[in-house]
Amino acid sequence: MSAWKATLTELRPTLALALPITAGQVSQVLMGLTDSAMVGHVGRVPLAASAFAGSVFGFFFVVSLGLLAPVSVLVARAHGAGRRDEIAQWFRHGLVLALAAGVLLALLLAGLSTQLRHFGQPPEVVAVAVPFFVVIAVSLIPTLAFQALKQFSEAIGRPWQPMVILFFGVALNAFFNWVFIFGHFGAPALGLTGSGCSTLAARTLSVGLLWIWLRRQPGVRPLLPRGRDLARVAWAPFHEMLAIGVPVAGQLIFEVGAFSTAALLMGWLGTVPLAAHQIALSCASFTFMFPLGLSLAVSIRLSQAVGGGRRDTLRPIGFGALGLGTVIMGTFALVFTFAGGWISRGFSPDPDVAALATRLLLVAAVFQIFDGGQVVSVGALRGLTDVKVPTVITFIAYWLVALPAAYLLAFPAGLGARGVWIGLAAGLGCAAILLAARLARATAAHPAAAPT
Numbered sequence: 294m295s296a297w298k299a300t301l302t303e304l305r306p307t308l309a310l311a312l313p314i315t316a317g318q319v320s321q322v323l324m325g326l327t328d329s330a331m332v333g334h335v336g337r338v339p340l341a342a343s344a345f346a347g348s349v350f351g352f353f354f355v356v357s358l359g360l361l362a363p364v365s366v367l368v369a370r371a372h373g374a375g376r377r378d379e380i381a382q383w384f385r386h387g388l389v390l391a392l393a394a395g396v397l398l399a400l401l402l403a404g405l406s407t408q409l410r411h412f413g414q415p416p417e418v419v420a421v422a423v424p425f426f427v428v429i430a431v432s433l434i435p436t437l438a439f440q441a442l443k444q445f446s447e448a449i450g451r452p453w454q455p456m457v458i459l460f461f462g463v464a465l466n467a468f469f470n471w472v473f474i475f476g477h478f479g480a481p482a483l484g485l486t487g488s489g490c491s492t493l494a495a496r497t498l499s500v501g502l503l504w505i506w507l508r509r510q511p512g513v514r515p516l517l518p519r520g521r522d523l524a525r526v527a528w529a530p531f532h533e534m535l536a537i538g539v540p541v542a543g544q545l546i547f548e549v550g551a552f553s554t555a556a557l558l559m560g561w562l563g564t565v566p567l568a569a570h571q572i573a574l575s576c577a578s579f580t581f582m583f584p585l586g587l588s589l590a591v592s593i594r595l596s597q598a599v600g601g602g603r604r605d606t607l608r609p610i611g612f613g614a615l616g617l618g619t620v621i622m623g624t625f626a627l628v629f630t631f632a633g634g635w636i637s638r639g640f641s642p643d644p645d646v647a648a649l650a651t652r653l654l655l656v657a658a659v660f661q662i663f664d665g666g667q668v669v670s671v672g673a674l675r676g677l678t679d680v681k682v683p684t685v686i687t688f689i690a691y692w693l694v695a696l697p698a699a700y701l702l703a704f705p706a707g708l709g710a711r712g713v714w715i716g717l718a719a720g721l722g723c724a725a726i727l728l729a730a731r732l733a734r735a736t737a738a739h740p741a742a743a744p745t
Contacts, residue, residue, distance in 0.1 A: 296609070303606055304613035307587070307594050311614075313456040314447060315586025320459040322579060324466050324495075331470045332488050339485040342422035345414050348553075350429055353402060355549050357394050357437055359542025361387065363534040365444035366676060369593040372449050373600030377516065384445045385518040386530040390538075391441035392523075395434035402430035421485050428489030432496050439500040446507065448593050449516075458503050466495035540680040544671065544687045551691035551720070555699055558713050562703065566710035569649035572640040573714070577657050577664070580625040584618040584665035588672025595676030608736040611673040615666060615729065622665030626658035633658075649710055656714040663721035670728035679735050686727045695720020 325347075333340045364387035371379035406426045409419050443455040469491030476482030483490060507513050552574070559570040591614035598606045629636070633654035637647040667690075674683050699716025702708045708715065 299605070299609040300613040300616070303594075303609040304617060307590050307610060307614050308617065310447070310450075310452055310593060311587045311590035313452040314589050315583055317443070317452075317456040317459045318582040318586050318589075319579075320456070320463050322582060324463045327463065327467050328470065328488055328492070331467070331474055332485055335474060335484045338417050339421055341415075342418045342425065342485055343488065345412070345418055346409075346422040346426040346429065349405070349409070349412070350402065350426065352546075352549060352553075353398050354433065354436070355545045356542045357398055357433065358440065359545045360394055360535070360538040361391055361437060361440050361444065362541040362675060363387070363537035364391075364441050365448045365589070365593055366537060366596045366678060367534065368445050368448035369596035369676070370600035373597030373603075375601075380449065381516045381518070382530060383534075384441070384516060385522055386526055386534060387445065388438065388441045388518065389523055389526050390531065390534060391437040392434065395437040399430045399433050402433070403427055406430070424486045425489040428486060428493055432489070432493040435493070435496040435500045439496065439503060442500065442503045442507065445516075446503070446513075447589070448596070449513070451510075451513070454506050455503060458499050458506070461502070462495045462499040465498055466491050469494050537675070537678055537680055540684040541675060543684045544680075547684075547687045547691045551695055551717075554696055555713055555717055558699060558703060559710060562709055562713075565643075565645050565649060568641065568643070568646045569637075569653055569710060570713070572637055572646070572650040573653035573657050575640070576629065576636060576654065577660060580622065580661060581664060581668070583621050583625075584668050587614055587618050587621070588668045590614070590672075591669060592672040592676035595673055599677065607677070608733075611670075611732050611736050614673060615669045615732070618665040618669035619662060622661040626661045629654040629658040629661065652711055653714050656711060656718055660714065660718040660721060663718060663725040666725035667721055667728050670725065670732045673732050674728065674735060677735050679731070682731060683728060686724060686731065690720045690724035690727065694723045 329340065329343065332343045364383065367383040368380055368387070371377075371383055406423050409422060409426065410416070412419075414422070443459075446452065446455050470488055472478055472480050473483050473487030473490045474485075475487075480487075504517075507517060556567070556570065556574075559567045591610060594610050594614075595607060598610060633651045634647070636654065637650035640650065641647050671683050671687070674680065695717050697716075698719045699713040702712030702716050703710070704712075706712055
């Protein structure tokens with residue numbers, strides 16, 4: 294089989310897996326938009342408090358997602374090898390890790406809620422944010438448990454059910470928002486705190502529904518732990534999981550930290566650049582969900598191929614996904630180039646903000662292609678359990694290239710907001726090139742790829 298035909302052959306199952314995963318990622322964006330829209334009707338202070346608390350919470354949430362990344366990788370590897378006992382073992386340890394991380398982070402965030410006044414926010418914002426922050430901190434426990442169940446289900450080739458439940462969770466969250474934010478069906482009108490209660494209720498019901506569905510599947514039920522099984526854990530599996538999860542968490546910290554710093558640089562430039570930056574970043578964040586779903590899918594497929602010893606499929610799977618991600622983001626780049634003005638005016642009636650956002654979306658057109666390439670490559674490498682070198686690459690790309698370039702172009706070079714985005718694009722370009730080169734090397738030199 295030619296390399297081109299092999300790539301197309303392997304791309305079909307990757308795309309079939311990526312579609313429901315991507316839809317599930319988009320549902321999470323919709324949940325955030327629903328919360329913002331409904332809280333916004335309460336007032337400016339609750340909306341500002343939601344944004345502030347959400348940004349602090351989001352950092353810890355991203356770190357926890359990195360820690361859970363090995364669940365899908367290791368379950369998929371065991372699934373590819375047909376070792377059901379190992380599937381059960383990795384899932385059991387992953388679920389314990391999720392619950393432990395959820396409880397510990399919830400306690401940490403509850404303690405942090407007493408220190409929110411030190412973040413330099415207006416007192417009225419902090420006062421509203423604290424109870425909301427505590428409630429969404431507790432929601433980390435069901436959220437991480439759901440992530441463990443979702444990754445397990447996707448890794449054994451059942452991605453559609455978690456996606457359906459995620460969308461159902463969006464609907465539940467909207468309904469509970471209506472009840473608890475505004476006070477219906479006899480419930481008190483809790484405002485922003487009601488939004489937190491809605492999130493907690495929707496996430497708890499979602500994890501319960503997914504667990505019930507998995508328990509009802511004859512081929513899946515034997516793989517699920519019973520209550521007493523959760524006590525049968527050993528350090529060695531945790532050590533292997535953390536050897537993958539900690540570097541992945543580091544990658545996410547470097548990325549989130551870089552974009553948070555970029556927002557700070559925009560704030561130094563003024564209100565209009567910061568508003569325009571938020572518009573462009575919102576658009577880029579939405580389109581990013583598509584290569585992110587592809588990245589998660591290729592990670593699972595490569596893990597399954599490694600487990601099954603399918604030596605000749607690693608490169609077709611990896612580079613097929615990379616090519617598709619580039620095409621997808623190239624399409625979005627064209628949309629940003631030719632419809633950027635229309636998009637920007639839809640976000641803001643302010644002509645100065647819309648004009649600057651349009652110029653930023655032109656930079657984002659290039660940014661898109663690099664961003665799609667780097668996230669697919671890093672996902673593919675994760676599927677090969679190659680995580681340490683990619684962590685170094687992300688640090689170099691974001692903190693030694695992107696941010697210094699953003700500062701120098703924005704201020705000494707006088708390019709302002711465009712300079713910040715050009716710097717970010719340069720860092721993402723560096724990451725995309727280095728990670729693709731690493732993927733080429735890994736698929737050629739990985740033990741599973743060596744000829745017999």
